[in-house]
Amino acid sequence: MTEAGWARLIDIVILPLVNLLAAFVVSGIIIAAIGENPFHALGVMIKGAFYYKGALGYTLFYTTNFIFTGLAVAVAFHALLFNIGGEGQAAMGGLAIGLVALLLDTSLPAYLVVLIAIGGAFLFGGIWGAIPGYLQAKRGSHIVITTIMFNFIAASIMVWLLAGMLIAPGQMSPETRSFADDVSLAKIHTIAHYFGWKIANSPLNLSFVVALLCCAGVWVLIWRTRLGYAIRATGFSERAAIYGGHQPARIIIITMAISGGLAGLMALNEILGVQHRVILNFTAGYGFTGIAVALMGRNHPVGIIFASLLFGALYQGGAELDFEFQTITREMVVMIQGLIILFSGALAYMFNPALQKIFARLLHPSDGAAQVKGGVDG
Numbered sequence: 001m002t003e004a005g006w007a008r009l010i011d012i013v014i015l016p017l018v019n020l021l022a023a024f025v026v027s028g029i030i031i032a033a034i035g036e037n038p039f040h041a042l043g044v045m046i047k048g049a050f051y052y053k054g055a056l057g058y059t060l061f062y063t064t065n066f067i068f069t070g071l072a073v074a075v076a077f078h079a080l081l082f083n084i085g086g087e088g089q090a091a092m093g094g095l096a097i098g099l100v101a102l103l104l105d106t107s108l109p110a111y112l113v114v115l116i117a118i119g120g121a122f123l124f125g126g127i128w129g130a131i132p133g134y135l136q137a138k139r140g141s142h143i144v145i146t147t148i149m150f151n152f153i154a155a156s157i158m159v160w161l162l163a164g165m166l167i168a169p170g171q172m173s174p175e176t177r178s179f180a181d182d183v184s185l186a187k188i189h190t191i192a193h194y195f196g197w198k199i200a201n202s203p204l205n206l207s208f209v210v211a212l213l214c215c216a217g218v219w220v221l222i223w224r225t226r227l228g229y230a231i232r233a234t235g236f237s238e239r240a241a242i243y244g245g246h247q248p249a250r251i252i253i254i255t256m257a258i259s260g261g262l263a264g265l266m267a268l269n270e271i272l273g274v275q276h277r278v279i280l281n282f283t284a285g286y287g288f289t290g291i292a293v294a295l296m297g298r299n300h301p302v303g304i305i306f307a308s309l310l311f312g313a314l315y316q317g318g319a320e321l322d323f324e325f326q327t328i329t330r331e332m333v334v335m336i337q338g339l340i341i342l343f344s345g346a347l348a349y350m351f352n353p354a355l356q357k358i359f360a361r362l363l364h365p366s367d368g369a370a371q372v373k374g375g376v377d378g
Contacts (some may be wrong), residue, residue, distance in 0.1 A: 010355050012298050018351050020296075020310070027336045034327050041321060041328060048320020049313035055320075057189065057202020063305075063312030064204075064269045067211040069290025070308055071218050072129075073262035074299035076143075078222055079255040080235035085132060085147030086263040086287025088154030089125040093264025095158065096120035097271045098166065098278035101179040110182035117183075118210070118268060125264015126257040128154065133256025143256070151287075162280050170336035174277040185272045205273035205294040207265075214262060215301035220260070231255050263287060292341040295348060311337065 069086045076083035108116075132146035162174040169177070177214040185206040192199045222228040230251050233241040238248040258361045267295030270282045289311060296310070297303030318333030343350075 010352070010359060012300070012303065014355060015349070015352060016296055016298070016303075016307075016344065018355065019348060020340060022351070023336070023339040023343045026339055030335070031328065031332075036327055038327060041325065043318035043322050044078045044324050045313070048315075048324075050318035052320075053331055054200035054202045055316060056206040057184075057200060059309070060208055060310045061202060061204045061269065061273075061315040062315040063308045064208045065266050065286040066213045066290060066308035066311050067215065067261055067304060068266035068269070068294045069287050069295060070293030070304040071211075071214055071233070071301065072259045072261075072287075072292050072300075073294035074297070075218060075222070075231075075262060075306060076129075076226075076255055076259040077294060077299050078235050078254060079231045081133070081136070081143050081252065081255060081259070082155050082286075083129065083147055083256065083259050084144055084291070085129060085150050085260070086266075086285045086290050087145070087285070088129045088151035088287070088307035089260040089263035089264040090283045090287050091154040091158050092260075093121035093125040093130040094122035094278055094282055095161070096264070097267050098176050101183050102176060105180035105183045110184075111181050112179065113180075114185065114272065117272060118265070121264045122261040123264075125267075126261035128259015129263065130253055130257035133253040136256075137252040152309075158280060161198070162278065166278070176277045178277045184276050185268060187273075188232075191259075203274045205269065207255075207269040207273050210265065210268060214265065216303060219301045227251075227254070263290070289337070289341075292337075296340070297346040310340075314340075 014285075024042075027096055028042075031038040031041050050054060050056055060106065071089065072086050072089065073083055097117040100120045101113055104116065115261060119139065128150060129147075132141070132143055132150055135141035135146050136143045159174065166176050168175060187202075187203050188204045188206070189199050189207065191206075214233065220228075222231065230244070230246040230271045231242060231243055231254075233246060234248050234251045234255075239297045241248050266286060267282070271278055293304055293307045293311060297305070297307040314333065314337055318330065318336070322330045
């Protein structure tokens with residue numbers, strides 16, 4: 001392997017694993033400080049995420065949400081846009097699903113309603129992402145500020161609608177009526193039982209397949225299409241993109257529309273997959289955690305799948321920790337997630353100089369690390 005290949009391996013694989021290990025070491029020290037065995041806690045969490053009956057289905061259910069929001073952040077980041085608006089875009093996607101289902105579930109076949117709802121979720125999420133994109137491209141408003149503000153606007157719209165004109169008749173809870181029968185995404189265990197495979201019941205549904213298809217689609221888009229090249233060129237240098245015949249303003253708007261659409265699809269898992277109605281705050285912070293997923297996955301679909309699986313396991317296994325230990329609460333699980341975000345985000349390259357020196361000595365033991373450091377950087 002060339003030095004450039006080693007440098008890429010360090011950045012994409014080794015460094016994220018070292019950061020993850022550091023987060024777990026710090027978490028283990030804190031768990032030991034409160035009087036619990038960190039290795040026993042880790043074993044409980046792994047069993048809760050993968051071993052117990054139905055645990056894997058729940059882990060993959062949470063993983064699905066993170067894949068959608070992680071992809072949304074990654075697509076935007078390739079154009080050097082930091083999309084913090086996944087929560088609002090997902091909420092708008094859920095609103096679109098609700099409007100489609102409530103209007104059409106009694107007049108069209110269920111499969112058509114589901115297909116239209118999927119398109120509506122992508123469309124509404126895309127519009128909610130494209131507006132901040134337009135404001136940055138045409139008005140100079142910073143994308144971070146506008147996407148954060150649009151989260152609050154989306155939340156206010158959802159409260160206004162679910163507590164008002166869309167609320168189910170005869171109740172006080174801010175949610176819509178349930179959709180008609182079969183206006184939902186099939187559960188994976190139901191499909192497996194149909195083919196004679198016995199797997200435990202879980203909320204895992206076909207939106208997981210949609211998420212994997214989106215991963216493949218994003219890979220094709222970013223690295224195998226002219227638009228993807230324009231997105232990456234815009235991220236590297238707007239002047240270079242202009243020289244290549246592209247319009248950065250147009251690319252920014254399109255990129256944010258695609259990013260918002262992917263975040264909007266997160267609502268498929270929660271609304272069509274489980275709830276079968278629109279409820280308040282169904283996004284539950286997945287949009288923000290998607291930022292850490294994209295950072296840890298190095299904005300690549302394959303990395304995002306593995307990072308999403310990690311956070312899905314933390315969500316599911318963390319519930320088992322809360323159940324098994326009196327001293328380890330749900331808040332401590334959130335702390336572990338926060339440490340992973342810290343080491344994968346703000347401190348992502350803290351260990352990079354040390355890793356460069358180590359691999360430089362391994363590659364050129366006779367030359368010394370200083371002579372090859374520049375080569376590893378390249």
